[in-house]
Amino acid sequence: MTKTAAEVQDRGVDAMVELRQRRAALLANRRLTWVFGTDDPGVVVHEAWAGEIRLRVHIPRALASGRPIVLAFHGGGWCWGSPEQSRWMAGRIAARIGAVVVAPAYRLAPEHPYPAAVEDCWSVLTWAVANADDLGADPARIAVLGDSAGGTLAAVLALRARDEGESRIRGQVLIYPLVDLVGLRGPGLGGIVEHYLGKDGSLAEEWSVSPLRATSHEGLPPALVLTARFDPMRSHAERYATALRTAGVEVTVHCPRLATHAYLTLPGISPASRGGLDRIVGFLRERLG
Incomplete structure (x- = not known):
């Protein structure tokens, strides 16, 4: 039997209500796990705006100029999340390597689907x-970092920068990224692919959606790829690391045994998060000087 327009509309409204409830629940749960989630005392946090995009900017208190820049993209399946959920990691990176860490609140689906x-x-x-001058930073020393969906965005940014002749990105930190959305469905994903790309999923073939499907991975900046033994998306990180190595890109992989997806944003309950942070800091120091 054919669905009426009213039934379809009601189903869309129900989906949005469910998504908003999920966003609120995840935010509440995140707050409960922020045992070590306070901002680092060695860092000043400013709010800034890139056009209509809200930014959380972490700047070390110690006076300096020519600091490197780290762009940090939060996870959340392109449908939820905020830069606040990774504030402990962003603040500690800023303090430990003396970098300006910029974490944007990019637009979320389904209100703003790909490519927003x-x-x-x-x-x-x-x-x-x-x-860069106003930030006391060096625009020639930039790294991109992201976890989960944010890791996908970081990988896409590295590819786009290469294609557009932008050589400022010196390193990419990809934390359990989702690199191939073709066929990625399932009840545990909460409909994120459909929200992000639409129901037919045809856009999943695009490299700016699924960076694993880029024509070439040659000429990309060195990468630190982090996954976890019990991460259901572990194969994504492993396949992307293999693709980068095959293309001649310098790659380091870290896979803690007692961790799962999102462990780096759960410092209050996952001991592996601090070890992962140490790996990130070491990589960024090496790549950014």
């Missing part, structure tokens, strides 16, 4: 370069 998040992250890169 990708375009927002590219705009933040452009903003960081244009405002």
